[in-house]
Amino acid sequence: MIERSRLKAIQRLAGTTLADNGLLTSLPVRPKEFAKRIGINVIPFHPPQRDISGCLMVAGNTFGIGYSKAIQSEGFQNFTVAHELGHYFIDDHPAAVLMDGKHLSRSGYISKDRYEREADAFAAALLMPWTLIEPIIKRAVPGFEAIKVLSEACESSLVASAIRYCEMTTECVAVIVSHRGAVEFMTASKFFKQLPGLDWLRKREQIPRGVPTHRLGTDMEWVSCCEVALEGSLLNQWFPDAAQQEVEEDVVGLGSYDRTLTVLVTDAAQEEDDDDNESGDDYIDRWKEGRFRPRK
Template sequence: MTRADPCAFAALAAEQLINGFGIAALPVDPFAIARGRGIEVVPKPSRDAGVSGMLIRVGNEFAIAYATHIDNKPFQRFSISHELGHYFLPGHIDAVIGTNGIHESRAGFTSNDRYEMEADRFAAGFLMPRHLFFPALERAGRGLAAVESLAALCKTSLHATAIRYTQCTRDPVAIVVSVGSRIDHCFMSEALKSVDGIDWIRKREAVPRNTPTFAFNQDVENVRRAVRVDETSTLQDWFGGSRSVEICEDVIGLGSYGKTLTVLYDIALPDDDEEEDEGFLIESWTPRFRR
């Protein structure tokens, strides 16, 4: 049984808005949508590092300020969409805007704050709405190459696109973000979550030592220079269990972000009949000795 996603409604709300706006093709333009609602969108001074975006209220008027200390258009588009999440999602404005009329957001997909998590999910659904993203995903291929193709189409970061990829694909896939020898976070597709007999990857776990990702992270220059490798590992390496099934492992450094993105895919799991047949063969060839 897979766990219910408490933030799924936020992505759905964003998708419904995109449908309602009559947007029928990617990429989605958060600047235009915000300004169409009378929300001024302005760049934030680059000296204000650490804050990715701000939602500002003056009376009944709103503005969004986005970070410029990171010169990255996908990052800025996601930050604006995140603030639109706070604007559109029920209860957010009253919950997040302080007495000074300002809410500050910080990037990273790592906050445990309910409202920040919901706004992140809104932003993903807003920029990559399932009804437009899924058909593109079906044409994009597999693994990191698919993520790169979708990121170029949606004008989103590799990181955000990889997460959305796991949320929308029908295939058993996972993405892992790591720093050095430790896992920062992991997202698994529903098809992979439903597989019996595997362990879910946890935050702060060690990167498995016999994987290409572990070898990649031994050299920080691989991360800084956004080096890419396409290798293989096994399902057992990453998820434990008894299936030593070979899987594809694509790895890329995320540059100034300081993290490594790993895409695990082409996980060809045997069906129930095949596993029963294999179990029968093992049983039939196991020698039995008299006591």
């Protein structure tokens, strides 16, 4: 987990970086163009392993960013470049990650490495600054439709947009990314986390049988074709100790990424708080430790 004060500092750094370069006026940010404008070479490359998404390189005083050609999604590439810009801009990252002149980053959003988490936080705030996405989120239909609109406006990946949406929305929403029927990670809005009986889904846990995600997410042809299904299930089908209430279940195939994105939307009583929205989410630690509620 990134400490709250550190997370806020990184988010402020991303905002300052945008403002100082005249990029806090409209979307999309387009990190490839921004990187080139500040003198960083940006090139596609074929990674030595499939899960390597990008790299930051330095030779003398010249920096370069590479992004993987293995995944064709423009949004995925944009997030990768923004992530490497995080390593470039965050105070202690260059000295830590460029000891050998080159740093390779891996995709997945669940790294335990502090520097990778911080670079992800920077990338999300750079690509999807709160001041510009707030009106988009507020007027969008909750669920996958809102994530899709955010992704299109910011030219960010669906997964990155889904995580950011859960951080920012006041709706009762959860997002699960899975691979061939097994959970990779889960994140949720603060109101979803407050649902009684909720039991956090862990990595490698099987998607419950009987929900649309299990049926569709194990059909790899369906996933590879980037199909979208707007279906429904019950909350207690996903979380046995939760209420038997209806859940909108939007299921999305992520194509060459070979994963399935699931968006669960339901109703919950909502209370306003005085905290600002740019607060982030400790979904990695919740996923790793099995919180929100202990498993019986």
